[in-house]
Amino acid sequence: MDEHRLKCFVAVYEQGSVSAAAERLHMTQPPLSILLRKLEEELKVSLFDRSGHRLVPTATGELFYLRAKALQASLQAVRRELREAEQGSRGTVHVGCATAASLFLMPRVMEQLMACDLKITVHVHEGETGYMLQRLRERSLDLIICRSQYTAPELQNLEIMNxxxxxxxxxxxxxxxxxxxxxxxxxxxxxxxxxxxxxxxxxxxxxxxxxxxxxxxxxxxxxxxxxxxxxxxxxxxxxxxxxxxxxxxxxxxxxxxxxxxxxxxxTHLNLIWQRAHALPPAAERLKALILAQCGVQPAG
Incomplete structure (x- = not known):
């Protein structure tokens, strides 16, 4: 069963006839009738009573209509969420934070996330910077905001506050x-x-x-x-x-x-991320918000 069959079944159910549904779907009647039959064979149930002049949904057809509408809504939600994730407006970002960043910077960033209606969940981790740096290299953290400055070739270190x-x-x-x-x-x-x-x-x-x-x-x-x-x-x-x-x-x-x-x-507050690995879209969006809050131009 694919999405096209679901769409066709819903159209027939809501229009009450194959001919009206075919017109709504911009297709001819015979292929639509064949598709309905194949759908019933696949599900091993009868979805419509064809004994009269009008297609009447069976009890099974009534139930399948409810499930089909829910599936269509779910598929639309999945597509929307995937687009949002690809655009960086949805996702989870793991950030290692110094105390000052948690107290003074992240609250402003969270306000911006809400103002922009971005569905990004920020998971803040606090602790010793060396440990957070290890987690960054292991890619269990996306970004670190800390006091220490690093010159390691695999790390991008950008001063965001002074x-x-x-x-x-x-x-x-x-x-x-x-x-x-x-x-x-x-x-x-x-x-x-x-x-x-x-x-x-x-x-x-x-x-x-x-x-x-x-x-x-x-x-x-x-x-x-x-x-x-x-x-x-x-x-x-x-x-x-x-x-x-x-x-x-x-x-x-x-x-x-x-x-x-x-x-x-x-004292300097620094934003650190890995050079070699592209940030996930949501992390890239959050990084841009952090830089904007600090009035810093992105690193080239």
Missing amino acids: EPLRVALPPQHPLCEHAQVPLAALRHERFLLHSSLLGTGISDMLLRACQQAGFTPEVAYWGVETLPMLLMVQKGLGVAFAPESFAQLGMQGLPALVPLQDAGLR
């Missing part, structure tokens, strides 16, 4: 009231830093800057996520560093984020 770094200070810290804090003023503090097993991240930049300022900081904690470190700072366990965007959170229980005096201490 913002100043701030220092998180414990409550009542004497530097809290300062408009800016020089890095050298933190030489006696315990540092809570982001671990960066692969690539170049915030901590690498900070450690170099500390050496240039004439000291090597005491690192009391290496972590992956920014928010837990900010909570530790609030408990007086040390100082941490966060992008300026974290000052927008306005959440209770978070420490003061004071601008750093050193102008070169900036």
Whole structure:
């Protein structure tokens, strides 16, 4: 049974005669009658009572009509979904996200998805960047948005955000009231830093800057996520560093984020994907939305 036979049966059922159905289908009557007979033989049932002058659907024919209409609707839905998937307006995209991307970027991207009526499901994965990079290479992630920069030849690395770094200070810290804090003023503090097993991240930049300022900081904690470190700072366990965007959170229980005096201490958010493998259409569409939100031109 194919779709054409379904269409012919539905036409005969709805028109009530083969001749009227043939006219609707732009075909002649004899081939349509033969097609109906073959359909009944294939299904091994009688779909119409032919004893009178008019075709009357049997109880089996009534049931088959309901099923045929449902099948037609299902086939139309399948075609529509396939077109949408091919055009990148439907699908699932797996994205590895840094905390800042999850907090500040992805909500805006999701608003755009809704505004554009795109049927894209975004599956966000958070965790250590090296692990996410491995998953990207295994193709279980489509994109990564992270702080670390990579120069591997198989990866495309595009900077999508650049913002100043701030220092998180414990409550009542004497530097809290300062408009800016020089890095050298933190030489006696315990540092809570982001671990960066692969690539170049915030901590690498900070450690170099500390050496240039004439000291090597005491690192009391290496972590992956920014928010837990900010909570530790609030408990007086040390100082941490966060992008300026974290000052927008306005959440209770978070420490003061004071601008750093050193102008070169900036943090970058990078979008990473594989060069060798074309992104699925939905992932390509999501990547375009991310770049548009950040005001970045696509990589050539």
